[in-house]
Amino acid sequence: QVQLVESGGGLVQTGGSLRLSCVVSGGFSSSLAMGWFRQAAGKEREWITGISRSGHTPLYDDSVRGRFTISRDDAHNTVYLQMNSLKPEDTALYYCAGAHNLHFAVTITPDYWGQGTQVTVSS
Numbered sequence: 001q002v003q004l005v006e007s008g009g010g011l012v013q014t015g016g017s018l019r020l021s022c023v024v025s026g027g028f029s030s031s032l033a034m035g036w037f038r039q040a041a042g043k044e045r046e047w048i049t050g051i052s053r054s055g056h057t058p059l060y061d062d063s064v065r066g067r068f069t070i071s072r073d074d075a076h077n078t079v080y081l082q083m084n085s086l087k088p089e090d091t092a093l094y095y096c097a098g099a100h101n102l103h104f105a106v107t108i109t110p111d112y113w114g115q116g117t118q119v120t121v122s123s
Helices: none
Strands: 003-007 010-013 018-025 033-039 046-051 068-073 078-083 092-099 117-122
Touching: 003 092, 018 033, 018 092, 018 117, 033 068, 033 078, 046 068
Parallel strands: 010 117
Antiparallel strands: 003 018, 018 078, 033 046, 033 092, 068 078, 092 117
16 A cells, blocks of 8 residues: 655744655655645645656646755655745645646545645744
């Protein structure tokens, strides 16, 4: 049974950085397209970035493009989200997700979800 576990969330000031990690267990991350969603309080969960199984085609929502970078290390069954220049509007619960698909675009329906890690950006 595939499980995803996120870590790395926390409290950071505006302009700061955080790196989220997502470890895949019970399977191989190399078999999955991976991505990140987030859900702010009172809002729907939204797709923010995804990376293909090959790792060659990362995609980003406009709200994070140029500030966030997704990457994968399949040797360690781990996906990362480097978040720079954080803003208060980035405050949310961040979810890692995986899909048995080549790509992880905004229309993806993930097969697996992590439990979420909280990111809070203070102004």
